[in-house]
Amino acid sequence: MYVCMYVCIDQMVREALRDDRKVMMTKSSSIDLVTQTDQKVEQLIIKSVKEKFPTHRFIGEESVAAGEPCDLTDFPTWIIDPIDGTTNFVHAFPFVAVSIGFCVNKQCEFGVVYSCLQDQMFTARRGRGAFCNGEPLQVSTEEDISRSIIATEFGSNRETEAIDRMFSSLRKIVCIPVQGVRSAGSAAVNMCLVASGCVEAYYEIGIHVWDVAAGSLLVTEAGGVLMDVEGGVVDLMSRRIIAANNRTLAERIVKEIDSFSPTRDDAPLPKQ
Ligand SMILES: O=P(O)(O)OC(CO)CO
Ligand SMILES: [Mg+2]
Numbered sequence: 099m100y101v102c103m104y105v106c107i108d109q110m111v112r113e114a115l116r117d118d119r120k121v122m123m124t125k126s127s128s129i130d131l132v133t134q135t136d137q138k139v140e141q142l143i144i145k146s147v148k149e150k151f152p153t154h155r156f157i158g159e160e161s162v163a164a165g166e167p168c169d170l171t172d173f174p175t176w177i178i179d180p181i182d183g184t185t186n187f188v189h190a191f192p193f194v195a196v197s198i199g200f201c202v203n204k205q206c207e208f209g210v211v212y213s214c215l216q217d218q219m220f221t222a223r224r225g226r227g228a229f230c231n232g233e234p235l236q237v238s239t240e241e242d243i244s245r246s247i248i249a250t251e252f253g254s255n256r257e258t259e260a261i262d263r264m265f266s267s268l269r270k271i272v273c274i275p276v277q278g279v280r281s282a283g284s285a286a287v288n289m290c291l292v293a294s295g296c297v298e299a300y301y302e303i304g305i306h307v308w309d310v311a312a313g314s315l316l317v318t319e320a321g322g323v324l325m326d327v328e329g330g331v332v333d334l335m336s337r338r339i340i341a342a343n344n345r346t347l348a349e350r351i352v353k354e355i356d357s358f359s360p361t362r363d364d365a366p367l368p369k370q
């Protein structure tokens with residue numbers, strides 16, 4: 099099932115990158131894009147998994163956008179971002195990933211991130227390590243943030259207060275100084291970069307559970323840590339995350355972040 103699904107998704111994404119990168123609609127803002135490929139890939143994944151595991155539950159980005167609930171319960175749940183980096187996809191900017199996390203009792207058991215254009219398959223299973231195309235991954239051993247590269251994103255929220263806070267945080271981090279700041283345009287790819295040891299840490303406020311479910315396990319299985327932007331335990335529904343190579347860097351980033359709290363992924367839908 100998985101090999102067949104991978105081949106179909108790979109073909110679907112590559113063909114669409116060549117022939118059809120049209121924006122079909124927007125979601126939370128005019129720059130929160132959706133293409134037909136986002137929907138087709140998610141439908142393919144859900145259909146394939148349901149055939150084998152009919153009782154399992156799903157949290158899929160495009161299904162939630164269509165009104166499905168976004169509740170993480172103790173039931174086996176597949177958390178799917180069919181295209182992480184849709185804006186990249188539309189522009190053919192080469193970081194486009196499919197992200198699938200699988201949780202039981204609210205704990206991630208395995209995560210898969212497929213970076214389509216790099217043809218890199220990142221996999222992690224709880225307690226069994228993280229891998230890229232079968233090769234083991236290890237986070238960076240750097241303890242000094244001034245010798246680090248930090249990844250972050252601005253997301254699709256353009257409200258003035260959120261933007262001000264994001265710029266303020268970034269300004270402080272740049273001026274520590276860090277050696278560099280990077281944005282792959284895909285939360286999942288950013289987390290794979292942390293897991294691979296290429297960047298020391300990634301932080302973002304505004305991501306969703308489907309952006310980071312798989313990546314979170316990749317980071318921890320590669321020896322890294324997850325932390326909330328205010329320093330507590332990360333809550334995948336809170337839309338805030340720091341994924342770092344170690345606690346020293348994560349705590350250093352916490353000190354510089356002007357945090358805010360977007361509406362949670364599992365917040366009740368407003369009454370019509
Ligand atoms: O392209 P997507 O799935 O909307 O995700 C974005 C953040 O929400 C990039 O990580
Ligand atoms: Mg995403």
Ligand SMILES: [Mg+2]
Nearest residue numbers: 179180181182
């Ligand atoms: Mg997506």
